[in-house]
Amino acid sequence: MSQSVGLSEAPAVREIPVRAQDRSRWAFLLPAVFWVLALTIFPLLYALYSSLFSYRFGRRNAFVGLDNYARLFTDENLHNGLWVTFIFVISTVAVEMVLGFSLALLLNREIRGRNVLRAIMILPLFATPVALGYLGITIFYETNGPINVLIRSLGGSSIPWLSNPFWARVAIILVDIWQWTPFVFLVSLAGLQGLPVDLYEAAAVDGAGGWQLFRRITLPLMMPTLWLILLFRLVDAFKVFDIPMSLTLGGPGRATEVYSMFQYRTGMRFFDHGYAAAQGFLLLIIVSVIVSLLFGRIRSLYEEA
Amino acid sequence: MLQRRNSLLLNIVIWVLLIFMLLWVLFPFYWALLNSIKHPSDTFRPGTWVPWLTFKPTLDTWISNLSQREIRRALLNSTLISTGAATVSVIIGTLAAYALARFRFQRVSNGSITTWFLSQRILPPVVVVLPFFLIMSSIGATDKIWSLILLNATFVLPFPVIILSQMFRELPPEMEEAAFVDGANRWQAFTRVALPLVVPGLVSVWIICMAFSWNEFLFALTLTSKNAIPMPVIIAGAQHTRGVQFHEVGVRVLMTMLPPTILALLAQRYIVRGLTLGAVKG
Numbered sequence: 120m121s122q123s124v125g126l127s128e129a130p131a132v133r134e135i136p137v138r139a140q141d142r143s144r145w146a147f148l149l150p151a152v153f154w155v156l157a158l159t160i161f162p163l164l165y166a167l168y169s170s171l172f173s174y175r176f177g178r179r180n181a182f183v184g185l186d187n188y189a190r191l192f193t194d195e196n197l198h199n200g201l202w203v204t205f206i207f208v209i210s211t212v213a214v215e216m217v218l219g220f221s222l223a224l225l226l227n228r229e230i231r232g233r234n235v236l237r238a239i240m241i242l243p244l245f246a247t248p249v250a251l252g253y254l255g256i257t258i259f260y261e262t263n264g265p266i267n268v269l270i271r272s273l274g275g276s277s278i279p280w281l282s283n284p285f286w287a288r289v290a291i292i293l294v295d296i297w298q299w300t301p302f303v304f305l306v307s308l309a310g311l312q313g314l315p316v317d318l319y320e321a322a323a324v325d326g327a328g329g330w331q332l333f334r335r336i337t338l339p340l341m342m343p344t345l346w347l348i349l350l351f352r353l354v355d356a357f358k359v360f361d362i363p364m365s366l367t368l369g370g371p372g373r374a375t376e377v378y379s380m381f382q383y384r385t386g387m388r389f390f391d392h393g394y395a396a397a398q399g400f401l402l403l404i405i406v407s408v409i410v411s412l413l414f415g416r417i418r419s420l421y422e423e424a
Numbered sequence: 425m426l427q428r429r430n431s432l433l434l435n436i437v438i439w440v441l442l443i444f445m446l447l448w449v450l451f452p453f454y455w456a457l458l459n460s461i462k463h464p465s466d467t468f469r470p471g472t473w474v475p476w477l478t479f480k481p482t483l484d485t486w487i488s489n490l491s492q493r494e495i496r497r498a499l500l501n502s503t504l505i506s507t508g509a510a511t512v513s514v515i516i517g518t519l520a521a522y523a524l525a526r527f528r529f530q531r532v533s534n535g536s537i538t539t540w541f542l543s544q545r546i547l548p549p550v551v552v553v554l555p556f557f558l559i560m561s562s563i564g565a566t567d568k569i570w571s572l573i574l575l576n577a578t579f580v581l582p583f584p585v586i587i588l589s590q591m592f593r594e595l596p597p598e599m600e601e602a603a604f605v606d607g608a609n610r611w612q613a614f615t616r617v618a619l620p621l622v623v624p625g626l627v628s629v630w631i632i633c634m635a636f637s638w639n640e641f642l643f644a645l646t647l648t649s650k651n652a653i654p655m656p657v658i659i660a661g662a663q664h665t666r667g668v669q670f671h672e673v674g675v676r677v678l679m680t681m682l683p684p685t686i687l688a689l690l691a692q693r694y695i696v697r698g699l700t701l702g703a704v705k706g
Contacts, residue, residue, distance in 0.1 A: 143610045143611070144529070145523075146519075147520060147523035147614075148520050148524070148527075148529070150519055151517060151519065151520035151541070151581065151585060152537075154581065155540075155541070155544060155578060155581065158552075158578040159544065159547060159552055159578060161559075162552045162555040162556045163551070163552065163555070165558065166555040169555065222445070225437075226438065226442070230438065230442075236442065236446075237692060238689055238692055239446060239450065240445075240449065241685075241688055241689060241692055242449060242450075242453070242685050242688075242689075243449055244695070245635045245684045245687075246639075247638070247639040247641075247655075247680045248639060248641065249639075249659060249660075249680075250659055250677040250680040251452070251677075251681075253659050253660075253676075254452055254455065254674075256668050256670075256673065257455065257456075257467070257668070257673055257674070258455055260670075262468070263468055265455060268470045297448070297449075297452070301449070302699060305696050306696055306700055306704050309696045309704050309705065310704055313704075313705070344703075344704055347703050348700075351700065354545070354546045357548065358548045358549060358550070360550065360641070360642050361642070361656075364645075365641075365659070365660070379548065379549075379550040379642075382550050382554070383554075383642070383646070386554040387554070387557075387646060392554065395554050396554065396555060399548070399550065399551035400551070402548050402551060403547070403548060406546055406548060407546070410546050
């Protein structure tokens with residue numbers, strides 16, 4: 120069993136000799152295709168249309184051409200949202216990747232209770248993010264919350280978690296790290312366990328040490344999996360909304376107002392739907408660029424293997 | 425590497441690490457549980473970490489929350505939305521998965537169709553939900569459970585399409601061919617031969633879809649105002665004018681988080697495969 124990494128279809132389509140029912144394939148495929156067209160492509164087209172208009176009191180007002188897109192370049196609050204999101208994405212993904220992969224390397228051995236460990240690591244992945252945000256309010260509570268009580272009992276001074284811009288960002292980053300490090304850990308561990316054991320045995324016979332084994336075998340073979348994890352984490356981190364919306368409400372000030380939240384407020388609080396649609400396309404372009412860069416990276420690594 | 429004997433020191437390091445990881449992962453759940461059984465005045469007191477020893481536990485908050493109509497309504501809404509979305513997406517997703525696994529499409533290759541479904545996964549929800557809200561409000565269809573089912577089913581659709589098409593491809597086609605010889609048509613070969621063989625995977629995918637739809641917050645926040653409000657939105661109701669009520673937060677957080685986490689444990693064999701959309705088999 121070698122590694123089972125492959126993005127689309129790994130084994131070729133094994134077609135059953137088709138008889139009279141050839142046309143039935145469309146009956147199988149089309150419901151899903153129409154579903155996606157109706158519920159994502161159509162709203163996107165509608166957004167494209169509405170992005171060309173100004174809105175007043177939530178109603179379409181006047182055709183303004185590309186004005187909403189021009190605003191993207193001068194809006195400081197939007198740039199703040201982008202900046203906050205970049206900080207969030209880079210810190211969470213970096214910490215999660217390093218921590219999750221290191222833990223997987225350390226625990227990739229025979230230990231008792233591995234299944235229990237896996238079960239427990241699955242819990243954060245399916246914990247409702249917005250619930251975690253509200254739970255965070257009670258955990259990061261400055262006066263007598265558990266973290267600050269612990270810090271004080273160790274002789275430190277209370278951290279102003281939710282009232283200080285820097286620490287508020289740390290708080291939302293910590294919640295995301297808590298939730299998604301297990302994902303990196305579980306997927307890395309699954310990848311590590313799919314590596315061919317005989318390769319290590321052969322290398323050990325040749326006298327390769329632990330570091331060399333890691334550098335020459337583990338890391339290169341794990342690269343496709345690691346890029347894949349990176350891609351999934353980046354894409355999800357850019358969508359971040361629930362945790363700052365519940366834990367910090369974007370505050371203090373706009374210190375944790377991530378991009379999705381800024382866009383949501385543009386549309387749902389200020390009813391500036393044309394501008395919100397333009398903001399959506401900016402986000403879509405950013406995420407698509409990242410995906411296409413990484414997707415190529417993953418694909419090329421597959422072909423080398 | 426797997427067989428290498430661990431030195432004593434390394435073993436100690438690993439066990440310390442394991443215990444730390446377990447405490448780190450489980451602590452938030454424990455804290456929510458503690459707050460949920462505290463008297464309101466105990467929630468703001470330091471050092472109330474062990475029930476009975478450092479504070480007197482009470483079920484008052486649980487009882488008062490479960491007796492509120494809006495909370496029971498929200499639990500029901502969450503259940504309807506998540507099971508509805510999971511069921512719809514698994515049904516249409518399984519059909520598409522079978523098509524991608526068993527037929528060859530000419531004008532657009534199977535790989536491109538798969539990638540198209542996959543690209544659904546990168547679409548930021550906020551980009552779609554605002555125009556969707558405008559469309560829905562223009563036809564007077566906001567605050568409806570079915571509109572949340574529609575959106576959630578769309579965003580979890582890549583899971584059944586991609587994971588199940590992999591599973592169908594792993595089945596030997598000879599069995600379906602045998603069914604054809606016995607006079608079955610394509611639909612019968614699908615429902616009587618192929619489908620029963622992927623049931624464990626199908627159930628797991630359903631659970632993953634259900635959990636994601638249950639946890640979804642942005643669509644619910646945008647599209648509901650009263651009757652269709654699900655649990656993730658109702659937690660915010662614990663934030664009264666008096667400020668955040670920690671005991672209320674504890675109860676509602678647990679009521680929201682427990683169903684998806686417990687269900688996910690039932691699907692744990694398929695979690696890695698599911699979350700990486702089939703790229704890594706756990």
